[in-house]
Amino acid sequence: xxxxxxxxxxxxxxxxxxxxxxxxxxxxxxxxxxxxxxxxxxxxxxxxxxxxxxxxxxxxxxxxxxxxxxxxxxxxxxxxxxxxxxxxxxxxxxxxxxxxxxxxxxxxxxxxxxxxxxxxxxx
Amino acid sequence: xxxxxxxxxxxxxxxxxxxxxxxxxxxxxxxxxxxxxxxxxxxxxxxxxxxxxxxxxxxxxxxxxxxxxxxxxxxxxxxxxxxxxxxxxxxxxxxxxxxxxxxxxxxxxxxxxxxxxxxxxxx
DNA sequence: CTGGATCCTGAATGATACTG
DNA sequence: CAGTATCATTCAGGATCCAG
Numbered sequence: 001x002x003x004x005x006x007x008x009x010x011x012x013x014x015x016x017x018x019x020x021x022x023x024x025x026x027x028x029x030x031x032x033x034x035x036x037x038x039x040x041x042x043x044x045x046x047x048x049x050x051x052x053x054x055x056x057x058x059x060x061x062x063x064x065x066x067x068x069x070x071x072x073x074x075x076x077x078x079x080x081x082x083x084x085x086x087x088x089x090x091x092x093x094x095x096x097x098x099x100x101x102x103x104x105x106x107x108x109x110x111x112x113x114x115x116x117x118x119x120x121x122x123x
Numbered sequence: 124x125x126x127x128x129x130x131x132x133x134x135x136x137x138x139x140x141x142x143x144x145x146x147x148x149x150x151x152x153x154x155x156x157x158x159x160x161x162x163x164x165x166x167x168x169x170x171x172x173x174x175x176x177x178x179x180x181x182x183x184x185x186x187x188x189x190x191x192x193x194x195x196x197x198x199x200x201x202x203x204x205x206x207x208x209x210x211x212x213x214x215x216x217x218x219x220x221x222x223x224x225x226x227x228x229x230x231x232x233x234x235x236x237x238x239x240x241x242x243x244x245x246x
Numbered sequence: 247c248t249g250g251a252t253c254c255t256g257a258a259t260g261a262t263a264c265t266g
Numbered sequence: 267c268a269g270t271a272t273c274a275t276t277c278a279g280g281a282t283c284c285a286g
Contacts, residue, residue, distance in 0.1 A: 043267080043268085044267070044268050044269075045267065045268075056268085056269075057269095057270095060268085060269065060270085076268095081267050081268085082267055082268055082269085083267065083268085084267080084268060084269090
């Protein structure tokens with residue numbers, strides 16, 4: 001079908017690209033992680049500190065998914081004690097332009113969105 | 124806050140633009156609805172038919188939110204029986220370029236993402 | 247026809263404890 | 267340090283019924 005609903009009317013289900021995209025790459029934490037990794041390689045706990053609101057569980061899940069999709073790379077730097085480094089993969093770097101365009105839009109029009117909300121809520 | 128987490132560490136919470144964006148405009152159904160409305164004005168049940176997987180409840184919620192954010196407009200066209208028409212608002216139209224850029228990226232790189240997944244899952 | 251109001255369940259997330 | 271495991275909780279979303 002045209003979206004993620006795993007209900008009974010999936011059938012052939014050609015995944016709509018935007019659905020895939022939102023589910024896999026633009027989920028709740030991915031952009032925060034990506035933004036951080038764009039600054040340079042980071043280790044697990046560095047990411048946690050950089051994104052205080054994320055829990056260890058969600059961060060792990062986000063990193064795994066991004067890694068699975070080839071957006072980031074994971075490397076075990078050393079054992080004793082274990083150190084793992086995450087970095088943006090080549091495929092991930094291709095996301096920069098579109099993501100930046102999107103964020104530019106957000107920054108540009110956020111004020112208007114706020115206005116619209118106030119107007120709406122005023123009723 | 125810096126994200127949606129309504130936990131206790133919200134505090135000053137300057138809203139990160141991407142978080143706002145994802146929560147309010149790029150949620151599960153918004154792009155489907157926007158895509159449909161870009162074809163022209165639609166009424167409630169037309170949207171339901173166009174996006175079969177969405178429930179009435181979710182569709183209503185999505186339309187309300189988009190309206191509140193000034194992305195779409197709602198107009199009661201007639202009473203007896205009630206007819207409501209939804210259309211893309213001016214603010215919504217400004218989203219086209221960034222969204223298109225994003226979807227182009229998705230279409231272009233989806234094959235590579237698939238590859239990455241297969242490679243990852245093969246382990 | 248266009249929704250609003252309820253009830254209910256599954257998935258996502260949080261908190262906490264534990265391991266290599 | 268970098269996770270895994272488990273349990274509790276929250277919450278979006280589905281199903282239904284109802285109303286203007």
